[in-house]
Amino acid sequence: MGEVANKQVLLRGFITASPRETDLEFRVGRAELGVPDGSKAVLVKNLYLSCDPYMRGRMREYYNSYIPPFQPGSVLEGFGLAKVVASENPHFRPGDLVSGMTGWEEYSLILKTEQLRKVQVDEKIPLSYHLGLLGMPGFTAYAGFYEVCSPKKGEFVFVSAASGAVGQLVGQLAKLHGCYVVGSAGSQQKVDILKNKLGFDDAFNYKEEVDLVAALKRYFPQGIDIYFDNVGGAMLDAVLLNMRVGGRVAVCGVISQHGISDPEGLHNLSSLLFKRIRMQGFLQSDYLHLFPQFLDCIVEYYKQGKIIYIEDMTEGLESAPAALVGLFSGRNVGKQVVCVSRE
Amino acid sequence: MGEVANKQVLLRGFITASPRETDLEFRVGRAELGVPDGSKAVLVKNLYLSCDPYMRGRMREYYNSYIPPFQPGSVLEGFGLAKVVASENPHFRPGDLVSGMTGWEEYSLILKTEQLRKVQVDEKIPLSYHLGLLGMPGFTAYAGFYEVCSPKKGEFVFVSAASGAVGQLVGQLAKLHGCYVVGSAGSQQKVDILKNKLGFDDAFNYKEEVDLVAALKRYFPQGIDIYFDNVGGAMLDAVLLNMRVGGRVAVCGVISQHGISDPEGLHNLSSLLFKRIRMQGFLQSDYLHLFPQFLDCIVEYYKQGKIIYIEDMTEGLESAPAALVGLFSGRNVGKQVVCVSRE
Structure with missing residues (x-):
């Protein structure tokens, strides 16, 4: 399938204070649009990325938390909603929409697929809600x-x-x-x-x-x-x-x-x-066994008009560093999401 | 039954710092050895008094706690083990041993008897343990x-x-x-x-x-x-x-x-x-419904020799102020009890 340009956001180095935009680097790298044979990996095109406060914890050089730090010089990770482009994993096929941990880039090769969830498309629910209301x-x-x-x-x-x-x-x-x-x-x-x-x-x-x-x-x-x-x-x-x-x-x-x-x-x-x-x-x-009943409950409430959800969506991966940093000064109004691509 | 001398310990005034002996007053007052007719009250002779850290909270002028403050110029209250001398309450008879809230004095008239418990004498268990291990x-x-x-x-x-x-x-x-x-x-x-x-x-x-x-x-x-x-x-x-x-x-x-x-x-x-x-x-x-099973369990453990209990006993009501104050510098070794009278 060949190599393509791949916009990316990287962590420059570990931080100690509140995150600043200069702690992150935007660059255009390259991505190989394929999956190693027999790897069980999937290659996805990221559509929406989630900006979450816990990510600040991963920008510190601190190894005692429930999740390890990012690596300086490497692409950030976070929850995302993505479309499968290529797959060596029997559970996922090209065209599937998935949510889970992905990279802050246009295309990501996901090696650990255990936590990846297939998303059921529902015309009444915005796709990005799978990073917020339903995520x-x-x-x-x-x-x-x-x-x-x-x-x-x-x-x-x-x-x-x-x-x-x-x-x-x-x-x-x-x-x-x-x-x-x-x-x-x-x-x-x-x-x-x-x-x-x-x-x-x-x-x-x-x-x-x-x-x-x-x-x-x-x-x-x-x-x-x-x-x-x-x-x-x-x-x-x-x-x-x-x-x-x-x-x-x-x-x-x-x-x-x-x-x-x-x-x-x-x-x-x-x-x-x-x-x-x-x-x-x-x-x-710690409560993932309740996820299915959560989805049933919230989807039902949403469709009945009993709950609403407010998003703050920015456009383009270029806007991602400012969107993430903005969380810590409360700049966002509602759930902060970055739209990398609409499809 | 007449009037007798009654040694007492009073709070002089509200405190703000750690308790000192001078915050308390020892005096010899008088007690009427009778109970008002139809009052449901009991008159007890106090045998053992318990010194507990929570009592410091009652020495402050602070009304938002789970228990109201002591009154300056009045006799202290605390858990005690006592013998009933006179009773207008059908549940208690002269000679009964009881544990519950009583005064820091030789003889106390107890008007609120709801929390008073009759104590079963067991030769294998020291009476004062009803203020500690079994209290x-x-x-x-x-x-x-x-x-x-x-x-x-x-x-x-x-x-x-x-x-x-x-x-x-x-x-x-x-x-x-x-x-x-x-x-x-x-x-x-x-x-x-x-x-x-x-x-x-x-x-x-x-x-x-x-x-x-x-x-x-x-x-x-x-x-x-x-x-x-x-x-x-x-x-x-x-x-x-x-x-x-x-x-x-x-x-x-x-x-x-x-x-x-x-x-x-x-x-x-x-x-x-x-x-x-x-x-x-x-x-x-908040757990008083469990008290009976607690007693069964601990008495059994104690009689089997599976648990022991260490007391720090001082003799005479005169020693009570020093005993209470000593809690806050850790002077006591084990549960601090004051013996007012052995019978």
Whole structure:
């Protein structure tokens, strides 16, 4: 099938601070459009790439996490939605649409195909949703809310980074569960989306609050039963003082701490004891047995118009470095996706 | 029955720092040895009083805890083992031995009898054990270990304040469960007790370790599955960096923070996410339905010689202020009890 030009995004070197565009390199390389005989590999054309906060962890020289770092000088990896071009794997045929770990480039040779999922095309659902609503972030929201938060009807739920890829679904699932839901976000535009489009009971811009403890007390005079934590840091500390007895904190992300080598101290952990709080970190990958029921549930809700999903789509692989970096300043509005090619 | 002299210990005023003996007042008051007609109250003679770290919380002017503060100028309250002298309550008769909340004095009129438990005398078990091994601290260990820690055979368990009223039982239960158990304590004497009397696999004096993270790495090269936390603060922060994936932290006490108005910051909460750790605060009072099975289990273990219990007993109510204050500098060796009268 021959060799073609292959746009790529590489990591220049390990970082210690928040990611900058200059930490990444855009270049036009070459790709061989074939698959080694008997390799079980597939060659894909990447259509959509997902920008996710956890990727910052892979840009550090830190080997103790649940996922190894990227290699300096190598193409970034991330979740993507791609079309199979060539295959030596009996489970995949040219033309199949797949989601899973792929490279930040136009064409990728995928050697590890165990986690690759075939995607059923459904005209009523945008393809890119398989990276968000129906992908890892959506499943994170689903597993975290139902499996970690132990929600009950009528409970008071707080979601930080609430308009993000995960938060927007958590809030909607909580509403469908009969909870009272308040979200925080970093701009008035996002607050408006939470209240007017996503159906949150209330929302606030945390950047405009000088006293987070007081702000939470205002929005939750009765206290918080469930905190779905996407940010960590000062917000988590403030939430701990506003939890109700028997409350639960699902620790999903620590985006506020991503640029900080020496993380902020938390001072209110005694609340765990006084309020008998359960605080639990989780990864969606520990709940993969629930993925099929997640898909059934969310596809059904979506088709019934009970949930919506907001994406922030940029065009072209050239835009990928800025899109990824923008996550850490909250520039994206909704799930950040890069469109490499529409087909 | 008339009026008699009644030794008492009172709180002088609310405190903000660690408790000192001068915060408490010993005096000889008077007691009326009768019960108001139709009151359902009982009058008891206190035999043993329990000194527990949670009592420090009741010495502060803080109303948001699970238990209200003591009243300045009033007699302290705490768990005690007492003999009924007079009763207007059909469930209790003169001569009965009872355990429950009583006053720090020789004779107490107990109006709220709902939580009072009749104690079965068993010649093989010291009466004072109903304040420790068979009382609130023992039950805290039992409920915390079995209900909060979700222990599995072969897991690596770390207990802080391990020779204390709760810790010594947690460690022994963990050993009986087939776990590997290491404890920390604040003196060589306590370390020796942990290793030589209580059957811990290993133990160390935290005061002699300059780097707690490194110390824990030495004692748990494979990491920690379960941390039974009696102290909070810097030790908890160090443990978080040494936890294994899927680990559990039971937050039972924060004795390291009792004297501090502005608690130490915790910096390693990100481990909750990376290691998918569940961290849970609990109170034994949330598990009272398990109390009968706890008693059956622990009495059986004790009679079989499978567990032992170490008490630090002081004589006379006059010694009570020093005994309580000593908890916060770790002066006690084992469960601190005050003997007011042997019968």
